[in-house]
Amino acid sequence: MPDSLTRENATLSAVLLATTPACRLHSGDGTLLDRLGDQLARLPVREVQVVGSAGGLGGDLRGVAKIARTAAGALAVLPADLVTHTEALAVLLEHPARSTGALISHDVTGGPLRPPVRVEGGRVVAAGSSFHLVPESNATFRGVLQVGEADLTALADVAEELAELADTGKLGPVTPVETVDLLLVGLVRSGVRVRAAGIGPLHADRVIGQDAADAALARLSEVDEAKVRLDTxxxxxxxxxxxxxxxxxxxxxxxxxxxxxxxxxxxxxxxxxxxxxxxxxxxxxxxxxxxxxxxxxxxxxxxxxxxxxxxxxxxxxxxxxxxxxxxxxxxxxxxxxxxxxxxxxxxxxxxxxxxxxxxxxxxxxxxxxxxxxxxxxxxxxxxxxxxxxxxxxxxxxxxxxxxxxxxxxxxxxxxxxxxxxxxxxxxxxxxxxxxxxxxxxxxxxxxxxxxxxxxxxxxxxxxxxxxxxxxx
The missing domain is CATH 1.20.120.1760 (CDP-alcohol phosphotransferase transmembrane (TM) domain)
Structure with missing residues (x-):
């Protein structure tokens, strides 16, 4: 069963995917999972559900689908192994429209935890994973996906279809690490308009080991979040x-x-x-x-x-x-x-x-x-x-x-x-x-x-x- 944290007078729910060991890496007095939960508590998030890995990638995707079908209002989905500025989360999650969007960086340096995307006219028009390739990519997805209330049914349908494909091995050797990446691919390919929320000079990086987590946390202090908010x-x-x-x-x-x-x-x-x-x-x-x-x-x-x-x-x-x-x-x-x-x-x-x-x-x-x-x-x-x-x-x-x-x-x-x-x-x-x-x-x-x-x-x-x- 997912853990749940509820706040009143907020209009957005969030799903934290604690499906990789990295979410338990140390960050100050707690873990990366604790740190991300504290950041979401400072944003207009009504409820945070923490989903642990159960049944592999297919089980994680079905868990997201189940939450999407019962969610009231917009839903954010993000991995708990993410090290990011609070302001970067706010770029997407504090937008009053509560529309479907994805956190992206125009830094095109790709990697296993930075799938490529192509952005045109402020929208994500193509998204990738280890299975899905993106020709002429011009940005990278940074792991945070928000789905507007009108698109929750599409999210649930996509998650269930992906779960079936993953269980039958038709997507190749994909793992639970790619849950949110695959959801973005599915939404884009099903025709959902996904706003590209750029982080600019802010950081949002998923990590694997403690050294990578420490380095990512150190990079956060190099950026003045208040100045970035003014500039943007x-x-x-x-x-x-x-x-x-x-x-x-x-x-x-x-x-x-x-x-x-x-x-x-x-x-x-x-x-x-x-x-x-x-x-x-x-x-x-x-x-x-x-x-x-x-x-x-x-x-x-x-x-x-x-x-x-x-x-x-x-x-x-x-x-x-x-x-x-x-x-x-x-x-x-x-x-x-x-x-x-x-x-x-x-x-x-x-x-x-x-x-x-x-x-x-x-x-x-x-x-x-x-x-x-x-x-x-x-x-x-x-x-x-x-x-x-x-x-x-x-x-x-x-x-x-x-x-x-x-x-x-x-x-x-x-x-x-x-x-x-x-x-x-x-x-x-x-x-x-x-x-x-x-x-x-x-x-x-x-x-x-x-x-x-x-x-x-x-x-x-x-x-x-x-x-x-x-x-x-």
């Missing part, structure tokens, strides 16, 4: 302007805002207020008004970045907050268009303002309709009509990307080209900078013409990319 609150894949001209200084406001107990939604509200003030100054139509409007628009965007950074730092983001933030961005931008057109005067400028608004609506429709279609397909497990891949295929079989996607992937490997690609799509940071500079220096006509020309190029680029990805 800033989006690493943000646009050029936001990265170098905004986030470079707003990151220093995060801790003061936390100390003052300022909520992300409060920052969003102030950002919206500054944008409306910018629109009022633009409506004045004077050189001084345009300069003041440009400065206020820049500050509004800076706070727009800060609210996201603050939400990620405190891990208080939510779907509602993300929706409100996105709606606020659209309303602020269109209010500024109205202010610029009003300040310039004349009928012609309103045509340009409306055209710029329509162009932005079309661009967002391209983005969000595609993302929504992909999400709908994932929810029904369709994977765009592709059949689920068999767990008995030793090699991940995927169609090679087409010419456009191969070209885009080559660009991603070059730093300058990657930044140029981000600039081309005219993200909100570049748009705010374009509006502020052109409005302050030349006026509304140049602003709207610039938005239409650059936005048209960006829309064509995005449309080509969506078509290429869909046809893949």
């Amino acid at each position: 609150s800033v989006k690493e894949d943000d646009g050029f302007f936001a990265t170098f001209f905004v986030s470079s200084w707003t990151r220093h406001l995060i801790k003061p805002a936390v100390r003052l107990k300022i909520e992300p939604n409060t920052v969003t509200g102030v950002s919206a207020g500054l944008a409306l003030l910018a629109a009022v100054w633009f409506a004045a139509g004077t050189p001084g008004g345009r300069l003041a409007g440009a400065a206020l628009l820049y500050l509004s965007f800076a706070l727009d970045c800060l609210d996201g950074q603050l939400a990620r730092y405190t891990r208080t983001f939510s779907p509602l907050g993300a929706w409100a933030d996105g709606m606020s961005d659209r309303l602020k931008e269109y209010a500024v268009y109205v202010g610029l057109a009003f300040g310039f005067g004349g009928t012609e400028i309103w045509y340009l303002a409306v055209a710029a608004m329509i162009a932005q609506v079309v661009r967002h429709a391209i983005d969000y309709s595609y993302a929504g279609a992909v999400a709908d397909a994932a929810r029904v497990g369709a994977m765009w009509g592709r059949p689920a891949r068999s767990l008995l295929e030793s090699r991940d079989v995927r169609r090679a990307p087409g010419g456009v996607l191969r070209f885009a992937q080559r660009l991603e490997r070059d730093t300058i080209a990657r930044w140029l690609k981000k600039i081309i799509v005219l993200p909100i940071g570049e748009r705010m900078a374009l509006i502020a500079v052109t409005a302050a220096v030349w006026g509304a006509r140049v602003t709207f013409l610039s938005l239409l020309c650059w936005g048209g190029v960006a829309a064509l680029y995005q449309l080509a990319g969506r078509i290429a990805r869909s046809s893949r």
Whole structure:
């Protein structure tokens, strides 16, 4: 019978797989199992069940399946021979969405306890084990798997299928060490969307002997977890302007805002207020008004970045907050268009303002309709009509990307080209900078013409990319 530890007011359960002798290795005054249990106690984990090895790999997998079928809420599965930072666990387990995800490192140094994975678009699209190979892997799985409530049935089905395959020897000489690795393989191959939660410079290593455990524990002290949490609150894949001209200084406001107990939604509200003030100054139509409007628009965007950074730092983001933030961005931008057109005067400028608004609506429709279609397909497990891949295929079989996607992937490997690609799509940071500079220096006509020309190029680029990805 598994041991159980229960906490109130938490929304996540965890299964600790104490199926290898390494979980009893020494760590301070206790064992690695004790250490990991203490770390989970500091996270929003309602119940921890410790599963000992019984019946080999097949028995362990059936034990996980049984727990998954009765679990209420999301379920984390992790090996008890793991040496990791608490912050690394929090990257996955404190995410408010409680969706299915896996802890990964972009360090591609593989090994028996570091199975390869391939990550695309923030998702694990291929996962490996000693039996399952991953061509073109670009990351490694670090042993922690979280399964959202909606995917628990899929987890149970996968675990039972794997148990049967393991018992009949069809997966080769796999052992209980690979329990969580095989579960990740099964979920990915069954079409479940698995978020890739990167640990960055943090450590998460499974160990075999005491020397390896001591070395892994020593490496933990080499990393400042507080600094890493601050650094990772800033989006690493943000646009050029936001990265170098905004986030470079707003990151220093995060801790003061936390100390003052300022909520992300409060920052969003102030950002919206500054944008409306910018629109009022633009409506004045004077050189001084345009300069003041440009400065206020820049500050509004800076706070727009800060609210996201603050939400990620405190891990208080939510779907509602993300929706409100996105709606606020659209309303602020269109209010500024109205202010610029009003300040310039004349009928012609309103045509340009409306055209710029329509162009932005079309661009967002391209983005969000595609993302929504992909999400709908994932929810029904369709994977765009592709059949689920068999767990008995030793090699991940995927169609090679087409010419456009191969070209885009080559660009991603070059730093300058990657930044140029981000600039081309005219993200909100570049748009705010374009509006502020052109409005302050030349006026509304140049602003709207610039938005239409650059936005048209960006829309064509995005449309080509969506078509290429869909046809893949």
